[in-house]
Ligand SMILES: Cc1ncc(COP(=O)(O)O)c(C=O)c1O
């Protein structure tokens with residue numbers, strides 16, 4: 001299959017006149033989504049009422065959508081389930097992995113990891129109360145800290161700030177050599193670059209669907225458990241929907257034999273419908289084409305910005321194979337500069353302390369958008385427009 005990027009572009013409802021370079025945080029609205037979500041309300045919810053769980057397939061959506069996701073990330077069918085938030089899925093996967101290495105006490109991660117993953121690990125370690133501790137090292141030092149003390153290597157493949165990409169297969173191999181298990185956060189990988197969990201020998205993974213996948217604000221996360229751990233992995237959060245027979249209402253918990261054991265409570269059906277519509281687009285897309293185009297667009301962007309804006313310093317790795325699908329620059333007044341860009345219709349975002357972040361999503365971003373972004377950044381820099389007081393007011397959510 002060759003991806004038709006004119007077609008993909010036409011599938012999105014982007015506001016007129018803007019260049020959207022923040023799909024690495026929240027993807028835009030696919031045109032088919034409102035109708036698909038509305039269908040769950042009318043006729044499904046209106047007419048089927050409680051019967052919708054069975055007759056409209058709502059109950060199985062976490063698994064049916066999980067299988068679709070599995071096919072996109074090189075996971076074995078039946079080993080991915082959708083639901084909850086990424087923070088929760090990280091917690092469950094980490095708890096399961098730690099329990100599989102009961103004699104070890106170290107969770108190894110890096111300082112580039114997303115804070116929520118680190119907070120979850122700290123909280124879990126505290127709850128376990130058995131001396132389990134989180135050790136965070138610089139991203140480039142991870143391999144050197146893989147020792148026989150490590151129970152779980154927990155990393156985000158692509159750094160949310162710089163876009164720096166870990167070598168998932170090599171680090172997984174190295175972790176296994178010392179007897180550790182791996183947990184990969186795919187938040188900035190899924191839909192950004194090819195992922196092959198089975199080939200890399202990954203033990204656990206989790207990711208979200210509201211970024212590159214475009215399933216909407218608050219869209220559910222997913223979790224992957226490798227087949228070799230499927231029977232032994234505990235779920236930590238023993239909700240009734242992860243029970244082998246939820247509608248038997250047993251007083252005792254029996255985990256489902258399938259990855260469904262990682263379900264917790266009632267699934268968010270409206271949000272899952274939005275995910276379905278988003279995945280329909282991805283079924284017409286070859287991720288290898290997306291990756292090639294993302295690299296070409298990113299190279300064009302970096303070259304253009306560096307040629308015209310000496311004030312900005314590249315924060316992302318220069319070699320494309322070491323990046324995800326975002327490009328970041330350091331600039332001391334990055335927050336205000338980003339507000340100036342947004343006011344001119346070029347939407348990226350800012351991450352403390354000084355990172356201007358631009359997501360390159362080829363499904364709806366092409367050369368004209370990249371060139372307009374470069375021109376606008378050059379204008380903001382040349383005119384020191386970031387120095388205006390109105391751009392220095394901090395918003396609550398960035
Ligand atoms: C790498 C990474 N992990 C975890 C999270 C947390 O996800 P959630 O808010 O869905 O729990 C995010 C984004 O918020 C993220 O970028």
Ligand SMILES: Nc1c(O)cccc1C(=O)C[C@H](N)C(=O)O
Nearest residue numbers: 024025026114160161187397398
């Ligand atoms: N989930 C978000 C939200 O509810 C509001 C604003 C941003 C987000 C994000 O997902 C941030 C994202 N994980 C990041 O890479 O910074």
